[in-house]
Amino acid sequence: MFSLNTRAIYVLASLLALWVIVPIFLIATLAFSDRSSVFAWPKGIFPQHFSLQTIGFFFGVEGVGRAIRNSLVVASLTLLFSVLLGAPAGYALARYRFAGADVYRVLILMTRAFPLAILAIPLAVQFIHLGLYDTPLGVALVHTALALPFAVLVTSSLFLGIPKELEEVAWTLGCNRVQAFVKVVLPLALPGLAATAIFAFVISWNEVFAATLLTLRERTLPAFLLGALNDSPLPFRFAGGFLLIVPALIFIFSVRRYLFTLWGIANR
Amino acid sequence: MFSLNTRAIYVLASLLALWVIVPIFLIATLAFSDRSSVFAWPKGIFPQHFSLQTIGFFFGVEGVGRAIRNSLVVASLTLLFSVLLGAPAGYALARYRFAGADVYRVLILMTRAFPLAILAIPLAVQFIHLGLYDTPLGVALVHTALALPFAVLVTSSLFLGIPKELEEVAWTLGCNRVQAFVKVVLPLALPGLAATAIFAFVISWNEVFAATLLTLRERTLPAFLLGALNDSPLPFRFAGGFLLIVPALIFIFSVRRYLFTLWGIANR
């Protein structure tokens, strides 16, 4: 009976994992197939004809290079702002319990249900007044606003996982507060901060709504793709989709071991 | 020194809360202002001229009614599918620890960084083949796919918070498995299941990307708004934005007490 349940669970878990993995795999293989496979239906499981034809075609389209450059600039700025603003806030949240902490966590959970991007509309009006409309800096500011709650949440989990006593014992052993932070907290937090930074980068890289609304010529990659979507051929779509996933994939595979620790910390 | 820190924390917490609340407040007040306030800049903090003019104009636009009806149908179907599929999976995850559980949690966390909606492109092609293209059922299926990981995660937290021993003691006192579930687990899980259902509803209500790609005439509200955005006046945008937020607001205020418990459970 127990073993039956165990088996059912493994089946279930596999299904759930496939749920996420299959579409990614599909997109990735189609991006590296030749044109005929892209149009074939139903599709085979493995890329039948490995080819750089599709991806090559994609890079040849006018505006793609510029969109990628814009996306890189915006995502890097978002990364920078998120860590510089998010880490101190997360540290403060972790070290001092206060009445609003739980409210704050719930609010962040809720952002998933919130059409935050739609709030970019009033922003667009103001950006025109401030001269930030259609600039990477403007988009990066909005992306920072989107990524910041996550950065604060993740870094506060991170700092919560570093016992306060480690700092306190450093104080009793002759450190002032800055020395204790630099010598004890920072070395322990570094990998987590790196993960947070990449996470902010990925959020910005994939954000499409605000980027579309706030730019006209200086489009980021997803905004460019969205604009070109309806009148572009299937191979173009697959190659574009693949490029959008790449940073997230790199992110997950480079920090996968660390993520488990992070998740463990977040659950304390 | 301590009190200084405490004060700094409260300031920080207030700022973070404002971050989320101010844009919502802005949208809401503008939706209930007259036309002149909508175009004023800078805007006052409180609605200077309360008026149903803007919102009335919005409901008068052709297609809005149909879009709202579509959104209701899609969101209700999503709610139904998510709970019916998500709750059993969540229960299984909670009751049987298995090796992949942590991996699964990380994957769900990562969906935030994933352009899941972009994966709808290959789906669209297949939906055309299956006759699901441009139907509320088709959109609801995709939304269920989006909402399901969250439904599974939240319900598994929920069932984790109900000690297995409660069921076991019911078994020793004469219940079979179904009786124990109905008499003990269900009464305790009911409020949480309701919250999960509403959450799925809200996710579907706000989803725009897949809805845009998979429909042509049977648009949901956000898809309709997005399509009409570039060539519609500001009052229309604000009223539409407000309508998008309403379910999320109702959700948060109706289950706010319960959410804290839920969060506490999720953190075990």
Add this chain to the structure above:
Amino acid sequence: MSGIRVENIEKLFGKAKVLTGVSLEIRDQEFVVLLGPSGCGKTTLLRIIAGLEYADKGQVWIGDREVSTLPPRSRKIAMVFQNYAIFPHLTVLENIAFGLRMQKASAERVKAQVDRAATLMHIENLLQRYPAQLSGGQRQRVAVGRALAVEPEVLLMDEPLSNLDALLRLEMRAELKRLLAESRTTTLYVTHDQVEAMSLADRIAVMNVGQLVQYDEPIRVYQEPTNTFVGGFIGSPPMNFLRLRVEGGQARIESLMLSLPTSPPGQEVLLGVRPEDLEAYSQQQPQSFPAEVRVVEPLGPHLLLTLTYEQQSLKATVPPDFNISPGQTLWLKPQPGRLCWLDPTSGQALSR
């Protein structure tokens, strides 16, 4: 009421064997405590008897029925869990009545049984409350009352006192002992607390790494451990083990020669002696050996001494007014009837 018999129980979790062939018989109306360190398999054995888990090999008998494959509801057992597992959405009354309602008992029987259980547990005035309004000790009473209300053939308890604070635990331990002596229900009780086991049990079953290592009355488990594990696990401080040379069939400590029950297999033998069975004297005595005092700890009813004899550390207790300080030498006289002899290589007691 009836006894319990388990035969050759084996249980694997994944590839780890948590029970490696355990057999145990509990007599009708007997109170048996399963004692062992965490991870020894004692709770798994209890859950297999309850039907909450299934053994990979072996049988479980309750009374004269084999129940190995029956679900928990058909085994005529009741169980008290470590976290009490009170239903939070039901009143105390409905919690206690739960099992009876499942049996479709008549309203009179439900009332009579609930009243009896509530009176026994002194919770008559709590019947209308919800569990959230109860203290830890009260929840514990409700859990025991709920278990007794169904008049089970066998009562199974999984560390029921471990969530209470020290003082309350002491109280509840004595009360539980009085109560279960009255109700005469066959009881199997799991704990890792050796004092609890000593206090409550008719017989103690000591487990270690998935095996039963000793099964006997408390006082015999205490005074005649079958191996060094039992002697070291039971008693606080634990039993002293002194490695001594064997000369002419006797064990030698300094000038003191102690006779052995059988001749040991090697050149050395382990003397097991409880700290309270070493009488201490400031002056040399016949039948004693010298040891140097390292630490003196006043614990109230007695002083606990840590001493060394030939680089071997040992503990002894002396009356609280005994005048001693670290660095001094004491003469220790082992109480003749209270000594154990063990084989230093296997750690097993020499047969008497």
Add this chain to the structure above:
Amino acid sequence: MSGIRVENIEKLFGKAKVLTGVSLEIRDQEFVVLLGPSGCGKTTLLRIIAGLEYADKGQVWIGDREVSTLPPRSRKIAMVFQNYAIFPHLTVLENIAFGLRMQKASAERVKAQVDRAATLMHIENLLQRYPAQLSGGQRQRVAVGRALAVEPEVLLMDEPLSNLDALLRLEMRAELKRLLAESRTTTLYVTHDQVEAMSLADRIAVMNVGQLVQYDEPIRVYQEPTNTFVGGFIGSPPMNFLRLRVEGGQARIESLMLSLPTSPPGQEVLLGVRPEDLEAYSQQQPQSFPAEVRVVEPLGPHLLLTLTYEQQSLKATVPPDFNISPGQTLWLKPQPGRLCWLDPTSGQALSR
């Protein structure tokens, strides 16, 4: 090295007063244990002395310097935390050397001090390891070694043994006692475990709800508690309190009259007597009173009896071979020199 003096310390958390005017003096080289139940403010007091928290009122002196407003690094203290707080990214060697490096000590001094601390704590062979490779007991040694390496004027310890399992705790307790007696560092040690306090302390400071209730040598705290809280908190089982009638300036138990140190304020008086100070006899004896046995618990070195005398419950210990069962009547003779007398309304001891 130097003493510690705190004067009139008050501390609020929000609106809750956790310390309400505590004064305490610890002599140079003395080992004082702060003992109390959780939430009594003992850890807060320790942290105020360390400078990790600041008092709302009152002063802290270390030696002859007032340190009330100094940060921890300027107080010449070292602290051992409950979770040990070993730096996980540094080797054991660098952990121990951390304080010395902060003082910019010379390489020779660092080496000498680390070696000395490592030898003292028996961790010479662990110096190159990382904390993740250490057991709980080893981490505890590293934490104490790191604290002693800086040669603090005052050593502060916050429940350093509470994360160890029972057997290891017993070992480390004796070792810590030996070690700190050698190093002669003034030590303030916080615990909620009364056995630990009795064992280690030169003097015990008992705290309850933010106040110091008794400050004396262990044996006097044990035998002459100033109130019912101290008598009930220290000792396992705790002190018995019997409510007796006063007749002609004496307390009466059945035919037995006990003289009082002073005349009590009311018509009744509380007799405080430890379980081991009641001698039990099966037959009537002079100077004794009868009590009915309810529960008999064999604990190994003795039997613990729960008895009732006129609806009042009391505990007594008798030798393990004492032949007794529930329902019998025993005659209890209180040991004359070991009795306490308290006022039943205030719970305070009558002055002698």
